[in-house]
Amino acid sequence: MEFSDTALYAALAALHRYADTNLLELDEPTVVEIQDAAALVMRLAEVPFATTSAVIEMKHAAAARRRGHQNATSQNANAAGTSHGRARDLAEAGGLFGGEDDEEGQSGGTPDDADGGNGGNGENGGGDGGEEQQRRELPKPPKYPLAAASFAAGRIGTDKAALLARTLDKLGDRASEFEEDLVERAERLSLRDLRRACESLLARLDTEAQEEKERRQHAERAAVIRRRADGMVELRAVLDPASAAPVVAWCEAQVSDAYKRRRTQDPALRDTRSRVQILADAVTMLFTHGLDCESPGSGAKTTVVVRLSLEALQSGRGTADCDQLETPLSAAAARRLAVDAGFLPIVLGGKSQVLDLGSTRRLFSHAQRVALLERDGGCAFCHAPPQWTAAHHIEYWARDGGRTDLRNGAMLCTACHHRIHDEGWQIQVRGPGAARGGGTIWFIPPPDIDAARTPRLGGRAALEIRSKDDEQAA
Known part of the structure; x- marks a missing residue:
């Protein structure tokens, strides 16, 4: 396993130009430029530490214990002054530079907790042993070359590199199909969206x-x-x-309802509670209501939306999405949820409701919002969860005569809505099915x-990892 310091020296030289500069006297674009240069140095500086951490994990665990550490991860954490979780990420990221059999200690000599301390150097085992050792010490190409190259160049940091390594390992024989798109x-x-x-x-x-994970x-x-x-x-x-899906849906509905009341002009009706206080009151309200189910609810209504294909609904195989969750559900779990009150199953590929309302209606309907969320998933720009978003016109309804149709709609959070229109x-929306809320959405x-x-x-679509075959088919 090897690393190069060429890119690091180049990044340091670029950053050095700003040394001893008073940042408070610079304009914002220049400060951001310096920050980007410093961030690149940070990412590149972790590459040699990550690589050595991986080697210690693979080959020198016994030596780490002899030095008084609990294990190799403990040594790496102490050396970096960081947590064990962060140390494991560093080692996994560094492992991207290893070959197919490095984890078995076969690419760089004998691990220090194996027998035969001289590693078969030929002194006790004859000339054949020396030739074999030289052959085994030839560098192996990285197991995941595209991911390794991205990490080595500083285009991704340690956390993303470790996530890629874990994901590609889990993909097994299919890793090569998805590596390019994953990288x-x-x-x-962002790391969260990745x-x-x-x-x-x-x-x-x-x-x-996935089903086993859900059972656990x-x-x-x-x-x-x-x-x-x-x-x-x-x-x-x-x-x-x-x-958690109905819990999150209920709590978010109460928070949204309280925030709406903050906009009232009547000081007596204005809600001044913090978010955590609103959630605490919502939980109390829910339990109080549970003691007497005949009493009315809070008035802030919500629906948990579960989305799955017709095939998944019928067979129970596959995956589904839930607007209140960031993690996927198995089709089996989605089918169980779909029969509960308060859950709205959206079956894809079946008979669709006609949702085109033309220019006679100012606001998008609930049904249109549900359809747009199937394409956008949440905020189409920053991927914020669905409960933070609203349906907005791509072409303004009042100024440009934009229609309240699915082809003219986009789900955006408030911050992204203002940013898109303020910044220009x-x-x-491209591709087939745009009129029915399908296709793909692009931001220029x-x-x-x-x-x-x-x-x-x-x-x-921005979060959907595709294989090489998928890309060719598209």
Whole structure:
């Protein structure tokens, strides 16, 4: 396993130009330029440490224990002054530079906790042993060359590199099909969105593993009520995703309802509670209502939307999405949820409701919003969850005569809606099915952000990892 310091020296030289500069006297674009240069140095500086950490994990665990560490991860964590979790990420990222058999200690000599201390150097084993050792010490090509190259060049950091390594390992024999698209997404998406994309990919390809994961998570659900010494009562719960979906939907509805009341002009009706206080009151309200089910609810209504294909609904195989969750569900779990009250199953590929309302209606209907969320997943631009979004006109309804149709709609959070219109971004919906809320949504940046105005894919498609065969078919 090898690393190069060429890129690091070049990045340091670029950063050095700004040394001893008073940042407070610089304009914002220059400060951002310096920050980008420093970020590149940070990413590149971790490459040699990650590589050595991987080698220590693979070959020198016994030496780490002899030096008083609990294991190799403990040595790596102590050396970096970081947590064990972060140390494991560093080692997994460094492992991208290893060959297919490095984890077995065969590419660089004998591990130090194996027998035969001289590693078969030929002194005790004859000339054949020396030739064999030389052959075994030849560098192996990286197991995942595209991911390794991206990490080595500083285009992705340690956390993303470790996530790619884990995901590609889980893909097994199919890793080469998806590596190119995974790396491209890693270089573009945030770590949070990349994690969502990887989870969805693994769930889609291995539904049995997803169902087993859901069974394990369901078995690990727990709730604890603890009475503190000062008289306060602490309620803590850990829920599997399917159980959490209605809880999240209920709580988010109460928060949204309270935030709407803040806009009232009447000071007596204005809601001044913090988000955590709103959630605490919502939980109390829910339990109080549960004691007397004939009493009315809060008035803030919500629906948990579960989306799955007709094939998945009929067969129980495959995956589904839930608007209140960032992780995928198995089709089996989605079918169980779909029969409960308060859950709205959206079956894709079946008979569709006619949703075109023309220019006679100012606001998008609930049915249109549901259809747009199938394409956009949440905020089509930043991927914020569905409950933070609203349906907006691509062409303004009042100013430009934009129609309240699916082809003219986009799901956006408030921040992205203002940003897109204030900065001059353009939105396009392309491909078949656009009139029914299908196709793909693209964002074209203004010239001052990207002189080439390169379109950026948005919506669910931006988080969907595709194989080489999928790309060719498209």
